[in-house]
Amino acid sequence: xxxxxxxxxxxGLEKSREVLELTTRIGEVLLKNGGEIFRVQQTMQMIxxxxxxxxxxxxxxxxxxxxxxxxxxxxxxxxxxxxxxELEIASQIRYVPLSSVHLGRxxxxxxxxxxxxxxxxxxxxxxxxxxxxxxxxxxxxxxQVLFSGLGSGSFCYLLGGSLIDSAASFLSGMLxxxxxxxxxxxxxxxxxxxxxxxxxxxxxGILFYLFLFGENMDKIIIGSIIPLLPGVPLTNSIRDFLNGxxxxxxxxxxDAVLVACCIALGVGVVLRIxxxxxxxxx
Amino acid sequence: xxMLMQVVVAFVATVSFAVLFQVPKEQYxxxxxxxxxxxxxxxxxxxxxxxxxxxxxxxxxxxxxxARIFAVRRKTPVTVFLICGLFPLVPGAGxxxxxxxxxxxxNDLAVAKGIETIKIxxxxxxxxxxxxxxxxxxxxxxxxxxxxx
Numbered sequence: 001x002x003x004x005x006x007x008x009x010x011x012g013l014e015k016s017r018e019v020l021e022l023t024t025r026i027g028e029v030l031l032k033n034g035g036e037i038f039r040v041q042q043t044m045q046m047i048x049x050x051x052x053x054x055x056x057x058x059x060x061x062x063x064x065x066x067x068x069x070x071x072x073x074x075x076x077x078x079x080x081x082x083x084x085x086e087l088e089i090a091s092q093i094r095y096v097p098l099s100s101v102h103l104g105r106x107x108x109x110x111x112x113x114x115x116x117x118x119x120x121x122x123x124x125x126x127x128x129x130x131x132x133x134x135x136x137x138x139x140x141x142x143x144q145v146l147f148s149g150l151g152s153g154s155f156c157y158l159l160g161g162s163l164i165d166s167a168a169s170f171l172s173g174m175l176x177x178x179x180x181x182x183x184x185x186x187x188x189x190x191x192x193x194x195x196x197x198x199x200x201x202x203x204x205g206i207l208f209y210l211f212l213f214g215e216n217m218d219k220i221i222i223g224s225i226i227p228l229l230p231g232v233p234l235t236n237s238i239r240d241f242l243n244g245x246x247x248x249x250x251x252x253x254x255d256a257v258l259v260a261c262c263i264a265l266g267v268g269v270v271l272r273i274x275x276x277x278x279x280x281x282x
Numbered sequence: 283x284x285m286l287m288q289v290v291v292a293f294v295a296t297v298s299f300a301v302l303f304q305v306p307k308e309q310y311x312x313x314x315x316x317x318x319x320x321x322x323x324x325x326x327x328x329x330x331x332x333x334x335x336x337x338x339x340x341x342x343x344x345x346x347x348x349a350r351i352f353a354v355r356r357k358t359p360v361t362v363f364l365i366c367g368l369f370p371l372v373p374g375a376g377x378x379x380x381x382x383x384x385x386x387x388x389n390d391l392a393v394a395k396g397i398e399t400i401k402i403x404x405x406x407x408x409x410x411x412x413x414x415x416x417x418x419x420x421x422x423x424x425x426x427x428x429x430x431x
Binding site (some may be wrong): 034035036039101102103104105106107108110111114136138139143144147148150151154155157158159218221222225226227229230231232234235236238239241242260263264265267268269271272 | 288291292294295297298299301302303304305306309321357358359361362364365368369370372374375377378379380381382384385386403406407410411414415
């Protein structure tokens with residue numbers, strides 16, 4: 001394979017198109033797995049530059065990528081001034097729906113882009129790498145469930161729960177993640193997933209407190225809703241604002257606020273309805 | 283002793299979220315350290331100046347600084363360390379108490395809790411903004427690596 005560089009000027013657009021597709025793909029993987037807007041944009045620009053593309057324009061939103069390249073564009077025609085060569089433009093648009101975060105893939109793409117900039121890969125090899133990265137698996141469901149429980153239990157302790165509370169929170173956190181995995185496989189929408197799962201943990205929290213063990217109902221419930229909290233959209237939104245990507249920052253902020261409201265709603269409804277139905281005051 | 287225990291638990295909690303967000307295995311330790319440092323800072327400030335807002339701000343500054351240093355040293359996106367470490371400080375309890383008081387009809391308490399939650403969220407945002415505004419060369423010196431970010 002030949003490295004795409006300034007050497008091949010002949011069928012420039014053909015080669016440029018390949019690079020265009022590659023960068024778009026890389027940007028897509030990065031954005032989908034929780035990269036910041038600024039990182040996606042910068043990575044794509046660096047890769048295009050590394051492969052010798054000059055007129056590369058990219059605009060990234062929280063859920064979309066727009067890229068275009070020009071051959072013999074305005075700049076070129078101004079320089080040559082004589083017979084203007086055909087202007088050729090290629091562009092790509094991608095819709096990237098908000099989806100689950102995989103920071104491992106973000107880190108892997110980061111390494112890949114660093115290596116591309118160091119001229120270690122041809123376009124074809126880079127394609128292979130990005131497809132491999134896309135296939136990096138999620139940790140197994142069992143592990144996710146275990147660590148969700150562990151996270152919940154530890155938070156319950158941090159927020160002032162006793163060891164018994166933490167144990168209850170641990171179990172209810174595990175149950176929560178089982179439910180989240182179960183319902184996510186059935187393509188339920190995100191709003192319902194959040195409302196239902198926070199309602200579920202609130203219910204189990206109440207049941208633990210009333211019938212099994214646990215000293216502080218509030219601590220148990222708080223611990224077990226923690227895995228649902230919108231930490232990722234919140235962080236990304238702040239960083240997007242900071243980098244001047246206000247539109248994407250707003251989209252992610254709405255995501256974060258919406259999730260928080262859904263959690264509050266799920267918790268609130270159960271706390272309200274439970275005593276009415278069962279006649280037990282909490 | 284109690285504080286040590288808390289910091290250890292914060293470490294465990296952060297690593298748990300690192301697993302949930304698919305952080306690469308070789309970074310678990312470091313994201314855990316970020317979370318533990320953040321929580322330690324929160325506790326220390328809380329002891330001398332008991333305001334959740336101020337403590338969160340201080341904690342997030344410490345945490346973000348650690349995350350940026352690790353990002354430079356370990357050549358990994360800063361998000362990897364930041365997101366997991368931030369989890370202990372996101373006001374989950376605030377959301378719960380706001381919802382609880384609101385639903386139970388204690389409107390005054392709900393408003394107070396709601397405002398406190400928003401204040402903490404703003405403090406976190408501000409802390410991240412402040413720490414990221416430190417120019418890269420300063421950070422390079424801090425982390426002992428002379429290279430651009």
